[in-house]
Amino acid sequence: MTHDTTDARTAPHAAAPAAPEMERRMRLLGDATTWEDVEDQAHREWDAPYGPAEDWDLRIEDREVPGPHGPVPVRVYTPHAAAGGARPCLVWLHGGGFRHGDLDMPEGHHVARGVAGRADAVVVSVDYRLCADPSALADDPAGGVPEGPGRVHAPIPLDDVCAAVTWARENATTLGIDPARVAIGGASAGGNLAAAASLRLADEGTPPAASLLMYLVAHPLCPEATAEEADALAEVPSLLRFSPEGMRAMSENYIGRALEDAVPYEFPGLASTEQLAVLPRTYIEADEYDDLRVSARRYSEQLREAGVEVEFAVRRGVCHGHLNRVGLAEARDSMDRMGQLVRSL
Numbered sequence: 001m002t003h004d005t006t007d008a009r010t011a012p013h014a015a016a017p018a019a020p021e022m023e024r025r026m027r028l029l030g031d032a033t034t035w036e037d038v039e040d041q042a043h044r045e046w047d048a049p050y051g052p053a054e055d056w057d058l059r060i061e062d063r064e065v066p067g068p069h070g071p072v073p074v075r076v077y078t079p080h081a082a083a084g085g086a087r088p089c090l091v092w093l094h095g096g097g098f099r100h101g102d103l104d105m106p107e108g109h110h111v112a113r114g115v116a117g118r119a120d121a122v123v124v125s126v127d128y129r130l131c132a133d134p135s136a137l138a139d140d141p142a143g144g145v146p147e148g149p150g151r152v153h154a155p156i157p158l159d160d161v162c163a164a165v166t167w168a169r170e171n172a173t174t175l176g177i178d179p180a181r182v183a184i185g186g187a188s189a190g191g192n193l194a195a196a197a198s199l200r201l202a203d204e205g206t207p208p209a210a211s212l213l214m215y216l217v218a219h220p221l222c223p224e225a226t227a228e229e230a231d232a233l234a235e236v237p238s239l240l241r242f243s244p245e246g247m248r249a250m251s252e253n254y255i256g257r258a259l260e261d262a263v264p265y266e267f268p269g270l271a272s273t274e275q276l277a278v279l280p281r282t283y284i285e286a287d288e289y290d291d292l293r294v295s296a297r298r299y300s301e302q303l304r305e306a307g308v309e310v311e312f313a314v315r316r317g318v319c320h321g322h323l324n325r326v327g328l329a330e331a332r333d334s335m336d337r338m339g340q341l342v343r344s345l
Contacts, residue, residue, distance in 0.1 A: 020317030029237040051327025056117030067163035073127035075103045077116040086178035088121045088345040091165050095188025098131045098254040107324045118339025122177050124168050128160035153256030154266045161197045181345040183210040191216025195268040202278040209345045211282040215292050218299035219269035220251040220262045225294045242291035269299050276306035284312045290320035
């Protein structure tokens with residue numbers, strides 16, 4: 001069953017204005033093709049917080065979990081309030097194009113806090129290994145992996161993620177969670193890893209309770225846009241776009257070989273209908289002004305065709321990565337929905 005939500009502009013908070021603040025700031029960027037071309041005032045407005053960070057009563061602990069490539073750092077968020085029983089758990093993965101990001105970025109820290117507080121759940125945020133930036137390889141061709149030789153590329157980040165899920169389940173009593181209520185979620189590249197981990201774990205007979213995929217990279221190159229998607233994307237400044245050349249470079253850097261050799265555990269949108277049929281219920285959210293909304297929408301269609309229970313929503317008025325924007329109303333709305341889904345596991 002598929003629940004398609006074509007407009008996720010409103011949520012439990014007050015109705016959003018006709019021109020959301022992130023959309024307004026996007027238009028200030030004008031026709032700039034690089035950040036150097038953006039006027040100073042517009043750049044300052046683009047980077048400014050949208051409001052204060054949320055305050056949640058949580059215990060936050062940095063840990064390391066065992067993985068096949070060495071220890072994997074994680075950050076565990078646990079509500080201080082007494083639990084009425086074992087809590088649900090979300091294993092959460094930040095984005096960053098497979099090359100950037102960490103546990104401290106808003107998409108990592110603020111989202112993990114927000115979901116833990118809203119859902120009365122334990123959130124395990126994973127600092128999976130990152131691929132080297134191609135520009136750095138000229139100086140360090142090995143792009144070394146801690147504890148071992150060679151560049152970081154697929155499946156190393158996915159191995160880290162699956163190790164974190166296994167650790168959470170095996171330590172359910174210590175964490176205060178129900179091992180049968182562990183979901184996987186992520187944003188952008190983290191959404192890719194969450195989808196891939198869901199597929200691999202399901203193939204192994206240990207699927208997560210649910211998948212929460214926020215503006216994910218489901219395909220190595222974006223599928224064809226609909227007319228409505230193309231109209232929205234035409235409004236996006238080029239410096240915020242995912243060009244076909246940029247997508248190819250990111251995807252090939254991640255898998256470490258030619259894009260034509262990519263497999264479903266690297267880009268789940270490549271999986272067959274039969275392969276996708278093993279997946280758990282899935283929530284997919286796309287950003288209105290984001291090339292990756294095409295990939296997210298197509299992946300939701302593929303899951304529907306495979307008989308997977310899927311809900312697809314487009315968050316209106318925002319660009320790619322809106323969960324990184326502290327204080328943004330639409331980010332709160334997204335976390336509201338994520339919290340509802342985790343609480344209901």
